[in-house]
Amino acid sequence: MGAGCDYCIFIIARYREELRSGRDHHDALHEAIVWAGESITISGASVIIGFGALTICKYSMISTMGICLALGILIALIAALTLIPAILQLVGDRIFWPTRMDAYKEGGKATKGWYAWFGRLGDRYFHRSAEFSIKHAKAIAIVAILVSVPAVYVVSESEDSYDMISSMLSGESGEGMEYIGEFADQGMVMPNYSIIEYEDSIATVIKGTTGLDLLYWTDYWNDKVSPTLPKLYEAILKDDNIAYVDGPFMWNEMLKEIEEQGITDVDAKLEYVKDQLSSKSGLVFNQVVANLTERGLPAQALFDGPALIIDSMLLPDHPFSWEDAVDDARAAGLTDPDAIVAFALKAYDDKYPGDASLKTIIAGMAFAGLTSDVVVNGFAPVIDNIMNVFPSIVGGDYVKTGAGSVTYISLLTATVEPAMSPRSMDSIAVIDGAVEAYVAVNSDIVVEKWDTGTAVVMYEVSEQVKDQFTMVEIVVIVLIIILLFVVMRSYLIPLRSVLTILMSISWTLAMTHLIFVDLLGEDVLWMIPIMLLVICLGLGMDYDILLTTRIKENVKARGMSNDDAIRHAVTHTGSVITICGLIMGGAFGTLMISGMTLLQEFGFALCFAILVDALLVRTYIVPAIMHLLGDWNWKGPGVKLEKKE
Structure with a gap:
């Protein structure tokens, strides 16, 4: 005009x-x-x-x-x-x-x-x-x-900003972003993602019959991949503007840390877990705890595993320690979960002939999707599936069918300042440099890497x-x-x-x-x-x-x-x-x-x-x-x- x-x-x-x-x-x-x-x-x-x-x-x-x-x-x-x-x-x-x-x-x-x-x-x-x-x-x-x-x-000499979001925020949306900044890291709204593909399968997802899927880490993950990640996290976190790095979650590793810390109180254990998680993973873990309590199970079951549930469901006049029975089976040289379950059932039957309570409990767990491995070794496969698959921390062939191998991991990084602020844009270069260095050092196990996210785009x-x-x-x-x-x-x-x-x-x-x-x-x-x-x-x-x-x-x-x-x-x-x-x-x-x-x-x-x-x-x-x-x-x-x- x-x-x-x-x-x-x-x-x-x-x-x-x-x-x-x-x-x-x-x-x-x-x-x-x-x-x-x-x-x-x-x-x-x-x-x-x-x-x-x-x-x-x-x-x-x-x-x-x-x-x-x-x-x-x-x-x-x-x-x-x-x-x-x-x-x-x-x-x-x-x-x-x-x-x-x-x-x-x-x-x-x-x-x-x-x-x-x-x-x-x-x-x-x-x-x-x-x-x-x-x-x-x-x-x-x-x-x-x-x-x-x-x-x-x-x-x-002036620096230009990439922060399209902040420049367009006004009214309630702008006030909301400022309010988030008072209580959390503003970068959590638009985190950055580093996708890394590995040569071999790092985990396997098994589809449960009742929707309770399981994730099992492979030896390739435990021996070759997992030990390389701490240095990558350390390199990224050298930037003060990086609030946290969210990578693959392993429940058994968390239980080891809790044991090393000497924490015994259930509430203290829960707080410790939440402190180790990012805000996003913390929300997922809260949902895990909520689902457990909605089923009438105590939070302690997360840490004690199925043994606490089994023991609490048995008749009061039939005392039996599922954990002791599993330990006895292992002492006898058994390693296969099905064999250990059979050993424990026989031990209960020998102690209380004709009582099918334990057998009924185990059958009910199997119907709910809890395999013998979960019953013997704990809830780690269930929790690992929820914590890694739901928030897309891992990826692979299983995405198409719901079951299969895992070959990708996604590292989620959130910044302290807004995701598109000039300082956060500099942090993108830090993240990319750290991942590039990781790929170069571990070229024998890494196939490719990608950086994405709203700010990166x-x-x-x-x-x-x-x-x-x-x-x-x-x-x-x-x-x-x-x-x-x-x-x-x-x-x-x-x-x-x-x-x-x-x-x-x-x-x-x-x-x-x-x-x-x-x-x-x-x-x-x-x-x-x-x-x-x-x-x-x-x-x-x-x-x-x-x-x-x-x-x-x-x-x-x-x-x-x-x-x-x-x-x-x-x-x-x-x-x-x-x-x-x-x-x-x-x-x-x-x-x-x-x-x-x-x-x-x-x-x-x-x-x-x-x-x-x-x-x-x-x-x-x-x-x-x-x-x-x-x-x-x-x-x-x-x-x-x-x-x-």
């Missing part, structure tokens, strides 16, 4: 200027279409180049946006070149109602009194600004350089987009320089145009960082700089081309000197450029009333860039530079030809 308004204003303003100079309707419209039409055609082409270059990006959101914006500018340009002249042809000077062009004739209302004073206020200001720019051209150029150098330094997308945007920026700059070179037939004007716009962009980025980072404590999103450059290279050309083509018209077609051409062009286009800048800047500035930091930053950056370019750069700096360049402005491939003609 902003660009479309600019093009329409350029045509209408030039039409009014020609009418005020004394031309009749047809001549005024002809001049407006010829000269202002040339300006907006070049401007529109430069904007289309800027937005069209976005289609090079493989990130569909940006490429689609580029196509839509380029088409929108093309339609606005066609409308300005066809519809607006048609309307002016039909309506004439009535389009300026209630003001009539007769008021600008000698002795008319607009030539005397306060009406004339206010009517010429803009012309007087821009005439004086042109005189000031020419008179103090060197000082203005030096000041522009002195401001640009620290601005470029600020931009080059955003990090990779941003890095790819940055690389692609480097090409986009080069394409935009080169094509715009070629366009201006062909149209202006000048060697220096295209370079001067691009450099002054880049100067505006550097000032804008520096101010954005100073306000949002240093003053407001926010982060500048990585998309802001690259989008600002492409958009401003296109849109910023509007005002430069309008001014430069008017100066060229004065020099080439009207025979003015370089300085006179600058004065005349600034005086007659200054008001139009200012109005268009206010319209365009205001359109972007409305984004600042949003509650989202992302939109506020986009709104401020684009609004500031457009206003600085329209009100300062085109009004003072460009005239000063063109004065200093003098006739060198018009040195180009067409100069000799024109002289020959």
